[in-house]
Amino acid sequence: MTGKTHILGGIAASLAYAHIANEDPMIMVGAGIVGALLPDICHSGSKLGRKLPLLSKIINTLFGHRTFTHSLLFLVLIASLMNAFFPNDVVKTGILVGMVSHYILDMATRNGIKLFFPLNLTVRFPVTTRTGSKVEGIVFSILTLISFYYGFQVLGFYL
Structure with missing residues (x-):
């Protein structure tokens, strides 16, 4: 999926979570966007990879694309690091929700992800699409409709 789809996936997932858990939607969405972009740090052409090219190159050289940073191991590592160094639970949750939304969206592509890295097992949905295709559109x-729906819900408005 493209960066814009991952961003919108992070927004939709964060708003839905904020609605269900009664959390601050603004903080949740900001963190969700960060989390939705974080797994693609392994790709130098990604939004985050272009901002941090040296880190992106190192991670890609060590692991490749859609392996370690798209795994449950990476999700647990990020959660552990945030628990150790970051006290804000809403931000931590938002980042993790955004990361999970990224994983789910990438599992809908033909290449899938290495969810159980270091095992060389590709996880993808039975029906997949190509990045940038009409199906992604x-x-x-x-995701836009979901974002509007939950956006109105968490702001106290109802359709």
Whole structure:
């Protein structure tokens, strides 16, 4: 999936979580966007990879794309680091929700992800699409609708 779809996936997932858990939606969404972009640090052409090119190059050289940073191991590592160094639970949760949304979206692509890294097992949905395809455009539109729906919900407005 493209960066814009991952961002919108992070927004939709964060707003839905904020609605269900009654959390601050603004903080949750900001953190969700960061989390939704974080797994692609392993790709130098990604939004985050372009901002941190040296780190992106090192991670890509060590692990490749859609392996370690797209795994449950990475999710647990990030959660552990945030628990050790970052006291804000809403931000921590938002980042993790954004990361999970990224994983789910990438599992909908033909290449899938190495969710159980270091095992060389690719995880993808039975029906997949190509990054940047018309189907991704439909997914983007659905995520937009979900974002509007939950955005109105957490702001106290109802359709």
